[in-house]
Amino acid sequence: MPLLEGKVAIVTGAGRGVGRGHALELARQGAKVIVNDLGGEYDGTGDDNRPATEVVNEIKAMGGEAAANFDNVADFKGAENMINQAIETFGDLNILINNAGILRDRMTFNMEEAEWDAVVTVHGKGHFAPTKFACTYWRNKSKETGNPVHGRLIHTSSESGLFGNAGQPNYDFAKAGLISFSLCVAKEMVKYGVTSNAIAPRARTRMTEGTFGNIPKPEGFDAWDPDNVAPWVVYLCTEEAAHITGQCFVVTGGEVSLIEQHHVCNTINKGDRWTVEELVAKSAELFGDRATGAPARFPVSSGAAQ
C-alpha cells in the first residue's frame, strides 16, 4: 500500500536533479504532484517549460497524477498561484518541498550586488513565499475543521550553509538562514499538525558539475545518484514521521545524518560586566580543550560541501 495515497504535494525546482527524484518518489507513494520548475539555467537566467513538463509526463506514464507549474518561486504572486493551483487541481495541499535553487559563486571580495541578490532571493524568498501561502491554507483549514491537518514542509539547505564554503558567500548565507527558518516555522505550525524539517543533500547534478566536475558513475551502487535523496524526504512526508519536526539532516547515497543544531557548549559568567583585560586571561577557560584558530578548528562535513 503506498504511504501517501490521496495526498497532494508540490515540489519546487522539480524539473531536474534532486527535485525530480522527490517528485517521482512522491508519485510512486500515491501522492498527486505539482511539478514546479521555471526551467532556468543553473545561475537562474532564462526559462523553459520542458523540464517540468517532462517530469509530469514521466509521472503520468507510471500511472500517477501530476500537473506542471512554471512559476518563479521567488515571486510572491507566482508562489501564491502555485499553492492555489494545487488546491484547485487536486482539491487539497499536504506537502510542500522547497527545493528550487541557483548558484552564482564568487569570493566575497569579487561578488557583485546582483550576484548576491539573485541567490539570496531565490533561496530565501523562494522558500518563504510558498511556505507562507501553504501555512496560511493549513492554518485556516485547521481552524475551520477544528482538527490538525497533515502538513509537511521540507526546506533544502546545504552543507555549505552548515559548514561554510569559501567562494559561496551568498549561497552560504541563504542556506544557513533556511535552517533557522525551518525551525521557526516548525514552532509556529506544530499546533496545526504541520511539520517542518531541513535537508542538506549531496548528489551529482548540474549544480555540482560546476564545482566537482563530472563525477563518474560506478558499476554498482551510485552514491552520487540524485534519486538517493528522495526516500528520506518522502519518509518525512508520511504519517509515520509526524513526530519529526524542526530537524536537519544531511542526505546522500545510502547515508542519512542527523545534524545536532546549535547548543551552548560552555559558559563563563562573572555575575558582573567583564573588563577586556579580565577576558584576555579568562577566554581560554571558555574554549576549554577546543583549540582556537584556523584552519584546524573550522567545522567540517563528512563529505564535499555544495
Ligand SMILES: NC(=O)c1ccc[n+]([C@@H]2O[C@H](COP(=O)([O-])OP(=O)(O)OC[C@H]3O[C@@H](n4cnc5c(N)ncnc54)[C@H](O)[C@@H]3O)[C@@H](O)[C@H]2O)c1
Ligand atoms: N546537488 C547537490 O549536491 C546539492 C547540495 C546541496 C544543496 N543542494 C540544493 O538542492 C536543491 C536542488 O539542486 P540540484 O542540485 O538538483 O540543482 P538543479 O540545478 O539540477 O535543479 C534545480 C532546479 O530548480 C529550478 N529553479 C531554479 N530557480 C527557480 C525558481 N526561482 N523558481 C522555480 N524553479 C527554479 C531550476 O530550473 C532547476 O531545474 C537546490 O536548492 C540546491 O541548492 C544541492
